[in-house]
Amino acid sequence: MDHGPTSPELARQVLDRYARAVGDAGRAAAAADPGVAAMLDQATATVGDALDPNRRPPLVELASYADGLTDRATSLGWRMPDPTTVDWRRADQITWRLVAVCELATAVQDEDVTAA
Amino acid sequence: MDLGEVATDTLRSIALFLPKALAFVAILFVGWLVARGLRMLTDKGLERVRFDRLAERGGVAGVLARGGVDASDLVARLVYYAVLLFTLQLAFGIWGPNPVSDLINAVVAWLPQAFVAIIIVVVAAAIASWVKDLISSALGGLSYGRFLATTASVFIVGLGVIAALNQVGVATTVTTPILIAVLATMAGILIVGVGGGLVRPMQSRWEGWLDRAGQESTRVAEHARAYAAGQSDASQIMSAPQTGTVYPSQAAGERPASAEPTAIIERPASAEATAYPQEAEREPLVPGFDSDQTQPIPDPRPRR
Numbered sequence: 001m002d003h004g005p006t007s008p009e010l011a012r013q014v015l016d017r018y019a020r021a022v023g024d025a026g027r028a029a030a031a032a033d034p035g036v037a038a039m040l041d042q043a044t045a046t047v048g049d050a051l052d053p054n055r056r057p058p059l060v061e062l063a064s065y066a067d068g069l070t071d072r073a074t075s076l077g078w079r080m081p082d083p084t085t086v087d088w089r090r091a092d093q094i095t096w097r098l099v100a101v102c103e104l105a106t107a108v109q110d111e112d113v114t115a116a
Numbered sequence: 117m118d119l120g121e122v123a124t125d126t127l128r129s130i131a132l133f134l135p136k137a138l139a140f141v142a143i144l145f146v147g148w149l150v151a152r153g154l155r156m157l158t159d160k161g162l163e164r165v166r167f168d169r170l171a172e173r174g175g176v177a178g179v180l181a182r183g184g185v186d187a188s189d190l191v192a193r194l195v196y197y198a199v200l201l202f203t204l205q206l207a208f209g210i211w212g213p214n215p216v217s218d219l220i221n222a223v224v225a226w227l228p229q230a231f232v233a234i235i236i237v238v239v240a241a242a243i244a245s246w247v248k249d250l251i252s253s254a255l256g257g258l259s260y261g262r263f264l265a266t267t268a269s270v271f272i273v274g275l276g277v278i279a280a281l282n283q284v285g286v287a288t289t290v291t292t293p294i295l296i297a298v299l300a301t302m303a304g305i306l307i308v309g310v311g312g313g314l315v316r317p318m319q320s321r322w323e324g325w326l327d328r329a330g331q332e333s334t335r336v337a338e339h340a341r342a343y344a345a346g347q348s349d350a351s352q353i354m355s356a357p358q359t360g361t362v363y364p365s366q367a368a369g370e371r372p373a374s375a376e377p378t379a380i381i382e383r384p385a386s387a388e389a390t391a392y393p394q395e396a397e398r399e400p401l402v403p404g405f406d407s408d409q410t411q412p413i414p415d416p417r418p419r420r
Contacts (some may be wrong), residue, residue: 008337050345060335061342068346076354091351097346 010064017103018066023094023102025083036088042094043100046109059108066101069094140207145201155196160190170242187238195232200225226285233280240276244269265300272300356415 015023030040051057051065070080073094081095091099130360162168167188201224208217246268281291363367 045240048347050349051342058338060339064339064342064351065346069350070346072347072350073354076350078350078354093356094350097353110177111218 008059011059014063014067015059018063018098018103018104022083022086022098023105025086025093026095027087027097027103027106029088033088038067039088039091039096040103043096044103047097047100047104056108057104059105062101062105062108066098069101070095080101084094127222136210140210143207143210144152144203147199151196151199151203154199155192158195159192162191170238171367191234200226201227230254231283233283235279236280236283238275240279241273244276247272271298271302 026036026040030037032076045064047062048057051061057065070078078092078094081091086095168186170187191321201220205217205220205224206212211217248265250265251268252261252265255264258264278291278295
C-alpha cells in the first residue's frame with residue numbers, strides 16, 4: 001500500500017502540490033469566468049459522487065483520488081498541463097478533476113478552520 | 117552365708133551409700149542456693165544495665181509480657197536453671213557414669229547455643245525496631261512509608277529468627293525452606309501489588325493502541341478506495357474519444373444549453389480572481405510543454 005498518503009499532513013502536502021500545478025490557476029480562472037466555473041462545479045460534483053456522495057470527503061481520500069487519477073492517466077498518455085498557458089475552456093477532464101479536488105480540499109480546510 | 121555376713125554387707129553398703137547421698141543432697145542444696153543467688157544478681161544486674169529497655173525497644177518485651185515476665189527476668193531464670201543444671205550434673209557425677217548424667221551433660225553442652233540464640237533474636241529485634249523507626253521517620257510523608265518500615269523490620273526479625281534457629285541446631289532443612297517461603301511470599305506480594313497496579317494503565321494503553329490501529333486501517337481502506345476510484349475515473353476519461361466536439365456555446369463564451377442549469381453558480385469576478393500576480397513567475401510543470409495540445413473532451417459529465 002504505497003499509493004499516496006495515509007495521514008492528513010501528508011495528504012495536505014500532496015494536495016498543495018496539485019494546487020500549485022493546476023488547482024490555483026483553475027480556480028482563479030473559474031472565479032473569473034462563469035462558463036469555466038460551471039465546468040469546475042460539474043467536475044466537483046463528479047468527484048464528490050465518485051468518493052462518497054453522503055459526506056464531505058476527507059483530505060486523505062481527496063489526495064488518494066488525485067494520485068490514482070494522475071497515475072492512471074499518465075500511464076495512458078496524459079500530461080500535466082502548464083497552468084500559465086492552459087486554455088481553461090478547453091482543458092481536459094483529468095485536469096478539471098484535479099482542480100475539483102483542490103476546490104474540495106479548500107472547502108475541507110475552511111471547515112477545519114471554522115471548527116477550530 | 118550367715119546372718120552376720122549379710123548384716124556386715126548391708127552395713128557396708130549403707131556406709132558406702134550414705135556419704136554419697138549426703139554429698140548429693142548437700143551439692144543440690146548448695147547449688148540451689150547459688151542458683152537463687154545468681155538469679156537475683158542477674159536480675160538486678162541486667163536491670164542496672166537497662167537490659168529491659170533494650171528488649172523493649174526491640175519489641176521482644178511485648179511478646180514476653182504476655183507470658184508475664186520481662187526480659188531480665190527471663191535471663192535470670194535461664195541463669196537459675198543453668199546453675200541448677202550444673203548442680204545436677206555435679207551431683208549425679210557422684211554416682212558415676214549413668215544415663216541421667218549423660219542427658220544433663222548434653223543439655224548443659226547445648227545451653228551456650230541457646231543463650232547465643234536468644235541474644236541473636238533480641239539484637240535482631242532491636243535492629244529491626246531501629247530500622248523501622250528510621251524508615252518510618254525518613255519516609256513518613258509517603259503513603260507506603262509505614263508499609264515499607266514494617267516490611268523491613270519483619271524481614272530483619274525473620275533473618276534473626278532463622279539465624280537463631282540455625283544457632284540452636286535446628287536443621288537447616290527446616291530453616292532454609294522457611295526462608296525461601298518468606299522470600300517467595302514477599303516476591304508474590306511484590307508481583308501482585310506492583311504488577312496489579314500496572315494492569316489498568318497497560319489496559320488503557322492497549323485500548324489506545326488498538327483504537328489507533330483500527331482508525332489507521334479504516335483510513336488505509338478509504339485511501340485505497342479513493343485511489344482506485346481515481347484510477348477508474350481516469351481510465352474512463354482517457355478511453356473516451358479524445359478528439360471530441362467542443363460546444364459552440366463554449367467557444368462563444370456561453371454556457372452550453374444542454375448543461376444542467378442547477379449546476380451553474382455565478383461567481384463574481386472578485387479580488388480573488390486577480391490575486392495571482394505571481395502566476396507568471398511559476399515555472400511550467402513540464403518545460404517546453406504546449407498546452408494547446410491538451411484536447412478538450414466533449415462530454416462534461418461522463419458516466420462511470
